[in-house]
Amino acid sequence: xxxxxxVDIGNSTTEVCIGEATLDKNIHxxxxxxxxxxxTKGTLENTHGIQTALKLALNKIGLDTxxxxxxxxxxxxxVIGDTAMETLTETIITDSSMIGHNPSTxxxxxxxxxxxxxxxxxxxxxxxxxxxxxxxxLHSYDEIAQKINIASKAFHIVGAILQADEAVLVxxxxxxxxxxxxxxxHIEKLPDGVLAAIEVALPGQSIRMLSNPxxxxxxxxxxxxxxxxxxxxxxxxxxKRSAVVLKTPSGNIRENMLPAGEIYFEAENPSSIHLDExxxxxxxxxxxxxxxQDIHGQKNTNVGNMFSRIKHGMGELDDISxxxxxxxxxxxxxxxxxxxxxxALAGETCLEKAIGIAAMVKTQQLPMQKIAQQxxxxxxxxxxxxxxxxxxxxxxxxxxxxxxxxxxxLDMGGGSTDAAVITEEGHVTLTxxxxxxELVSMLIQTELGLKDRHIAEQIKKYPLAKVESLFHMRxxxxxxxxxxxxxxxxxxxxxxxxxxxxxxxxxxxxPMEKIVQxxxxxxxxxxxxxxxxxxxxxxxMENLKKxxxxxxxxxxxxxxxxxxxxxxxxxxYRIVCGRGNIRGTQGPRNAVATGLVLSYLGGxxxx
Numbered sequence: 001x002x003x004x005x006x007v008d009i010g011n012s013t014t015e016v017c018i019g020e021a022t023l024d025k026n027i028h029x030x031x032x033x034x035x036x037x038x039x040t041k042g043t044l045e046n047t048h049g050i051q052t053a054l055k056l057a058l059n060k061i062g063l064d065t066x067x068x069x070x071x072x073x074x075x076x077x078x079v080i081g082d083t084a085m086e087t088l089t090e091t092i093i094t095d096s097s098m099i100g101h102n103p104s105t106x107x108x109x110x111x112x113x114x115x116x117x118x119x120x121x122x123x124x125x126x127x128x129x130x131x132x133x134x135x136x137x138l139h140s141y142d143e144i145a146q147k148i149n150i151a152s153k154a155f156h157i158v159g160a161i162l163q164a165d166e167a168v169l170v171x172x173x174x175x176x177x178x179x180x181x182x183x184x185x186h187i188e189k190l191p192d193g194v195l196a197a198i199e200v201a202l203p204g205q206s207i208r209m210l211s212n213p214x215x216x217x218x219x220x221x222x223x224x225x226x227x228x229x230x231x232x233x234x235x236x237x238x239x240k241r242s243a244v245v246l247k248t249p250s251g252n253i254r255e256n257m258l259p260a261g262e263i264y265f266e267a268e269n270p271s272s273i274h275l276d277e278x279x280x281x282x283x284x285x286x287x288x289x290x291x292x293q294d295i296h297g298q299k300n301t302n303v304g305n306m307f308s309r310i311k312h313g314m315g316e317l318d319d320i321s322x323x324x325x326x327x328x329x330x331x332x333x334x335x336x337x338x339x340x341x342x343x344a345l346a347g348e349t350c351l352e353k354a355i356g357i358a359a360m361v362k363t364q365q366l367p368m369q370k371i372a373q374q375x376x377x378x379x380x381x382x383x384x385x386x387x388x389x390x391x392x393x394x395x396x397x398x399x400x401x402x403x404x405x406x407x408x409x410l411d412m413g414g415g416s417t418d419a420a421v422i423t424e425e426g427h428v429t430l431t432x433x434x435x436x437x438e439l440v441s442m443l444i445q446t447e448l449g450l451k452d453r454h455i456a457e458q459i460k461k462y463p464l465a466k467v468e469s470l471f472h473m474r475x476x477x478x479x480x481x482x483x484x485x486x487x488x489x490x491x492x493x494x495x496x497x498x499x500x501x502x503x504x505x506x507x508x509x510x511p512m513e514k515i516v517q518x519x520x521x522x523x524x525x526x527x528x529x530x531x532x533x534x535x536x537x538x539x540x541m542e543n544l545k546k547x548x549x550x551x552x553x554x555x556x557x558x559x560x561x562x563x564x565x566x567x568x569x570x571x572x573y574r575i576v577c578g579r580g581n582i583r584g585t586q587g588p589r590n591a592v593a594t595g596l597v598l599s600y601l602g603g604x605x606x607x
Contacts (some may be wrong), residue, residue, distance in 0.1 A: 002069045003030075005057070006596030008076060008392070011041045011415030011438060013555055015263070017593035018055040018061065021069075025601050029583055033057035040314070041415060042367045043082075047374050048454060050277040053228070054379075065379050066211035069282055072386035072596040073375075075368055081459055106242040108179040111199040112158035114217045116190050119144060122151050124329065130158045130560050137164040145173035151261075152176055157199040163187040164376035165537040181242045193554045195247040203241075211237040220247045224409050232339075235351065261301020267292040275303045277483045279525075282355070294325040295359070306357065314361050329360040329452075331435030331533075333525040338449045358441050358526075390420040390430035392595030397551040398422070399594060400580045408547045409541065409580075410531050411591065413567055414438045414557035419528070421532030421547065427518070431537040435530045436555045443522040448489050448510055458504055459519055463560060476516050487493060522560070527562050528569055550577040557588035 002021040009013065015034040019027045019480045033056035039045020050073075054065055076339035112267070120137060122249065122496045125131055135144045141164070149158055152175065156549055160180040162170065179200035183262035185192075197219035209215035213234040217227040217290030230245070260275035263282065268290025273282055286292070311325045337354035341363045372383040386392075393411040405426075411418040420430040437460070445456035465473040470486040473496070490505065495512045497504040506515070550570060552563050558577050570577045579589045 001067075003063065003067055004067050004561045004597050004600050005054060005071045005592040006386075006392075007053070007071060007073050008389070008590075008592035008596065009041055009046050009050065010037055010413045010414065011269050011436075013037055014046065014049040014053045015049075015590050015593045015599050016057045017590055018057045018063075019567050019597035019600075021601060025389045027180065027597055027601060028056075028596070030598070031057045031060040032586060032593065033060070034589065042371075044367075044370055044374055046371055046380065047336055048289055050375060065381060068379075068381045070600070071375060071379075071381055072600065073368055073372055073383065074387060074392055074592050074596060075385055101165070105165055105183070106179070106181050107167035108159075109180050109202055111197065111207075111219065112179060112198045113195065114156075114158045115196050116192055116196050118163075118190075118192055119147055121192055122147060125155050126150070127155060128479070130156045132159040132161060132196050133157055135162045135163065136187050137162075141166040141169040144172065144506070145170045148178075149175050151174075161187065161190065161198070170231050174313055179242070181244060189244075196244055197247075198242075198244045200242045205581070206239050206241060207237060207243050210234070210243040211240065212497050214231030216245050219243065222247070222494050259298075261298035261303040261600075263303055263307075264296050264578050265289040265292055266294040266296075275301075277455060278331040279355055279494050281336040282330075283529075286330060286332075287533075292328050293326060295330060307359070310359050310361060315513075318598070326362050327359045328362050329434045331358045331433065331439065331526065331530055332356070333435075333443065333522075333523075333529070335443050337446045337449055343443055354446070355561040356439060356446065356525075358415065358439040362433035387599055388430065388432070389416075390418040390432060390591055391428050392593075392599060393418060393591040394420040394422050394428060394430075395598045396582050396591030397553055397580050397595075397597075398594070399426050399583045401584050403551060406547055407547075407574075408535065408550045409591070410534065410552050410554075410557075412552065412554040414555060414561070417530040417534050418554075419531070420537045429538045431534050433530060433534050433537075435526055436554075439521060440522045441523065441524045444519055445512070447510070447514065447518045450508060453502075455506070458497050458499070459506075459515060461559065462499050462504070462521075464495055464506075464512050464515055465498055467491045467493060474512075478513060522558075523565065525560055527556065528565055532565055534571070547575055548574075548576050551580040551589045552578065553580040553582065553591035554587065 004021055006017040013034050014037045015032065017032045018030045020030055021027055025348040033053050035049055036058065037046060038049035074516050103324045108558045114129065114132040116127055117133055119133050133606045135146055144162070148160065151157055157178060159178050161184055162180065163184055165183050165559040167180040171177065171180055179198050181198065181200065192360055197210060197216065199210045201207045209219060211234055213227050215229045216230050216234055222230065229237055233245060240346065257469045261327055262272050262274050264272045265285065269288060271289055273285040295307065297307040307327060310327065314325050315321065325544065334358045335354050335356045336351045340371045368385045372385055375383045390411060394407070394409050398407065398410040405422055408419065408421045417433050417436050418430065420428055422428050441453060441456045443459050444459050445453055450456050465481070466477040467473045467487055470489065470492060474481045475481055489502055494511065495506040495515065497506065550568065556562055563579050580591060582588070582590050582594050
């Protein structure tokens with residue numbers, strides 16, 4: 001018996017297909033399996049995941065690795081995603097700071113300007129000045145309210161800043177209503193005697209004066225130069241319900257600007273482009289460059305540091321000299337990224353325009369040969385690097401019922417998008433491009449300001465709903481869904497993800513509509529852009545109408561909305577486009593692994 005294993009190493013998943021080659025030159029498919037890829041795609045760490053997937057597939061048919069006659073690997077080029085900020089301004093404020101963290105329980109309404117005074121130092125305040133009282137959690141709300149009431153009889157108290165979550169409790173005990181902010185963790189950093197502006201908006205509204213640099217200038221009487229310096233702070237306060245801005249003593253504001261930088265293409269048509277031009281112009285430069293040997297960035301700039309970081313990281317992973325590592329393709333997309341403002345007391349950020357980039361990294365010494373040698377030593381089974389991903393995916397895609405030649409495939413994985421066209425004569429044209437699921441997750445995490453990449457992955461995969469009572473939820477489509485059994489109370493009033501294993505609660509307080517918009521925009525920017533870019537390379541758009549079928553394969557083809565988005569985009573060419581169903585049983589998965597097994601006998605197989 002000749003048992004062949006096809007192994008597809010992806011950025012996220014390693015897939016295996018086991019087939020039996022018969023004497024009559026046919027292939028009988030026996031089993032398949034998958035497991036998470038171990039390590040970065042194309043590095044020696046992949047061997048652990050390969051062995052796990054092989055054992056899973058072989059156990060299904062009662063065999064072990066010694067039963068295999070040959071293991072066939074795909075040529076795996078690692079793809080690494082990173083972000084480069086188009087504008088990165090670090091505002092450092094010394095001796096004072098800024099607050100605007102949007103606590104859920106501010107109290108009072110309005111705006112005021114006054115000098116900061118600690119509640120412990122009320123005896124030192126002067127008549128004729130306006131004051132904003134700061135109080136740590138060492139003081140109870142009763143004590144705070146009592147001291148402010150007493151001080152207000154002789155002095156002008158215009159606002160309060162509390163460390164504890166007690167703004168409403170204090171407000172209810174005051175004789176005169178003032179705006180109060182609470183939940184300020186590092187309140188001890190507030191300096192006495194510094195002029196500050198405070199604002200609390202009505203419920204359901206956001207502040208207006210302190211989210212506007214000219215509003216801050218009006219309240220704090222700033223000069224034109226000071227107003228320019230305060231702009232990042234105003235931007236960070238957009239959409240907040242409450243805020244405090246302190247007037248920094250002269251000379252205490254410093255801006256550290258790191259240039260965005262230029263991208264240099266070592267290519268058939270050498271060129272360069274500045275990151276400030278934006279993603280669309282960058283991708284035009286990529287298309288016009290022709291065959292690319294390497295891409296790098298201007299030294300001591302955002303984009304230069306990013307490309308250097310990618311190459312350095314790849315070199316460490318696989319012990320390769322940096323000079324032997326080349327970036328041969330990038331996908332750039334426009335996004336917005338939260339930038340931390342140094343000196344802020346509550347982790348305030350402001351959104352800056354950014355460029356999200358996925359980069360395809362290749363080395364002069366193909367790492368797959370090292371993986372093949374390592375597997376051979378550990379399993380004592382012949383291992384060869386058998387084929388290019390796009391070609392193997394095409395062979396696997398042909399096993400989808402209802403397909404015919406000429407056929408185009410889009411293999412959308414975690415790190416790259418491959419495209420190939422097979423003509424009626426069997427000729428294959430292919431391309432291998434950076435950018436897929438991992439870049440989408442990165443964009444979702446960045447734009448929503450999520451701390452956890454895992455929840456960004458879940459947002460990418462599953463639809464959303466808002467639990468509006470214990471017996472019904474509003475789906476992202478607007479549909480109202482009622483349930484017979486009550487929903488777990490911990491989901492009440494929260495945005496959730498609906499998965500096959502139950503609900504996942506979104507911990508961040510982000511409107512459902514915004515999450516949906518960011519998710520769909522990220523997929524449009526990456527998958528639709530990259531799919532059309534890939535198809536243009538393998539079949540110029542004027543020839544697309546000659547293609548009758550486009551089969552979507554790879555992990556991202558399982559997404560609940562990407563195939564429909566692509567179908568709509570390709571409908572104008574009258575192309576049949578949809579998820580593949582490899583071997584009629586595997587769905588869009590296992591195309592490359594199946595193709596690797598088929599290619600053992602030149603693509604001949606039984607049905």
